[in-house]
Amino acid sequence: MDKMWAGRFTKETDSGVNAFNSSISFDSRMYRSDIAGSIAHATMLGEAGIISKDESAAIVKGLESILADIEIGKLEPDMTAEDIHMFIEAELTRRLGSTGKRLHTSRSRNDQVAVDIRLYLRGEIAEIKDLLRKLITTVCDIAEVHADTIMPGYTHLQRAQPITFGHHLMAYAQMFLRDIGRLDDTLKRMNVCPLGSGALAGTTYPINRQMTSELLGFSEPMANSLDGVSDRDFCIELASAISMIMMHLSRFSEEIILWCSWEFKFIELDDAFATGSSIMPQKKNPDVAELVRGKAARVFGDNMTLLAMMKGLPLAYNKDMQEDKEAIFDAVDNVKLCISTFTPMLATMTVLKENMRNAAAKGFINATDCADYLVKKGMPFRDAYKITGGLVARCIALNTTLEKLPLETYKEYSDLFDDNVYDAINLDNCVKGRLSYGGPAPQSVTDQIGYVRERL
Numbered sequence: 001m002d003k004m005w006a007g008r009f010t011k012e013t014d015s016g017v018n019a020f021n022s023s024i025s026f027d028s029r030m031y032r033s034d035i036a037g038s039i040a041h042a043t044m045l046g047e048a049g050i051i052s053k054d055e056s057a058a059i060v061k062g063l064e065s066i067l068a069d070i071e072i073g074k075l076e077p078d079m080t081a082e083d084i085h086m087f088i089e090a091e092l093t094r095r096l097g098s099t100g101k102r103l104h105t106s107r108s109r110n111d112q113v114a115v116d117i118r119l120y121l122r123g124e125i126a127e128i129k130d131l132l133r134k135l136i137t138t139v140c141d142i143a144e145v146h147a148d149t150i151m152p153g154y155t156h157l158q159r160a161q162p163i164t165f166g167h168h169l170m171a172y173a174q175m176f177l178r179d180i181g182r183l184d185d186t187l188k189r190m191n192v193c194p195l196g197s198g199a200l201a202g203t204t205y206p207i208n209r210q211m212t213s214e215l216l217g218f219s220e221p222m223a224n225s226l227d228g229v230s231d232r233d234f235c236i237e238l239a240s241a242i243s244m245i246m247m248h249l250s251r252f253s254e255e256i257i258l259w260c261s262w263e264f265k266f267i268e269l270d271d272a273f274a275t276g277s278s279i280m281p282q283k284k285n286p287d288v289a290e291l292v293r294g295k296a297a298r299v300f301g302d303n304m305t306l307l308a309m310m311k312g313l314p315l316a317y318n319k320d321m322q323e324d325k326e327a328i329f330d331a332v333d334n335v336k337l338c339i340s341t342f343t344p345m346l347a348t349m350t351v352l353k354e355n356m357r358n359a360a361a362k363g364f365i366n367a368t369d370c371a372d373y374l375v376k377k378g379m380p381f382r383d384a385y386k387i388t389g390g391l392v393a394r395c396i397a398l399n400t401t402l403e404k405l406p407l408e409t410y411k412e413y414s415d416l417f418d419d420n421v422y423d424a425i426n427l428d429n430c431v432k433g434r435l436s437y438g439g440p441a442p443q444s445v446t447d448q449i450g451y452v453r454e455r456l
């Protein structure tokens with residue numbers, strides 16, 4: 001493709017440099033944003049009298065026809081073009097002749113690309129939020145069914161205290177809810193308009209930045225033209241918000257992987273969401289969860305790419321910044337892919353309640369409740385803690401559980417023990433009693449589900 005900037009050059013660009021320099025293979029996906037930005041710019045140029053109303057209308061029509069042709073596959077971005085901005089402008093000029101050449105008046109590709117990425121990512125944020133909402137809804141639905149399904153809660157991956165599966169799941173609902181909040185925050189700072197910053201130093205034309213900002217649905221024009229073209233904070237913020245989503249998905253995946261191992265067997269994945277082995281006939285592997293966990297790593301890498309790319313750049317635009325797109329697009333693509341595969345995997349898994357219950361029965365997860373029993377009868381907690389520790393050691397030596405230990409043995413440790421200790425350490429009661437706000441009692445889980453659904 002002929003270069004629009006070839007005027008001052010006496011030689012053709014080296015073909016290797018052409019390929020090296022070009023970004024169209026990865027920025028052509030922004031064609032809708034580019035056309036939207038150009039339509040707003042052309043409209044403003046006409047309104048401000050910088051080009052004639054007729055020229056403005058012709059450019060808008062031309063851009064609309066290009067958009068329509070790309071959408072139906074009649075026009076394909078030329079992969080030898082430098083980038084999508086150059087391609088669309090060249091196509092406009094091919095269609096309109098010299099009127100097309102007026103579009104770029106008082107604009108630079110530097111403010112153009114800054115607008116395009118913001119517009120493009122705005123749409124992606126909406127999609128990611130939508131996927132997160134579906135995921136949270138799925139989590140709530142399963143939690144509702146399992147509001148009273150007892151399982152061991154863990155610390156240090158050691159059985160700790162009794163909770164319910166619903167309670168465990170609702171922790172993830174809270175994380176994903178915060179993720180939506182982070183996307184909203186990112187969007188607020190992203191949604192400002194750099195158009196009109198020019199190459200770096202604004203313009204002498206009487207442009208109306210307020211108008212283009214409004215036409216494109218931004219909250220306001222960016223207040224400094226150097227910042228307008230050199231800011232990529234919004235990419236880093238988004239990559240960071242996405243990294244957090246991936247970290248949450250990865251932790252969830254790790255638990256799914258553990259839960260469907262023979263060691264836990266708390267869940268079974270649906271056959272449609274598991275894979276086999278090429279050699280071991282018995283295998284059913286949680287590949288989806290493992291891939292989500294793996295992809296978290298590459299998304300963290302994208303985030304780091306963006307930070308490192310920006311850290312040494314003098315103001316204003318530098319070509320290094322062309323690298324922003326592959327990194328942020330990779331983060332966006334992968335988080336969408338992960339959430340949309342993870343959600344149906346979760347929705348179709350079978351929860352093996354019996355196994356959760358059996359696991360909860362071992363490991364003395366009611367020991368705290370045993371100590372609390374003594375406290376409620378007047379003993380200081382530290383003394384109760386010590387006595388219960390002794391009882392647990394006794395159970396381990398006798399290979400039994402607190403539930404099965406005879407009352408005489410309890411009495412050896414404290415006179416405060418009575419027959420009703422067995423009620424106090426009954427797992428159902430232990431869970432039901434944990435009614436503190438945010439706790440695992442079935443009623444509390446139901447309340448948590450209500451809280452989350454309301455915020456969705």
Ligand code: ARG
Nearest residue numbers: 023027083109110113321322
């Ligand atoms: N393809 C470039 C990018 O993605 C567009 C901006 C180019 N501006 C320039 N002065 N070379 O960043």
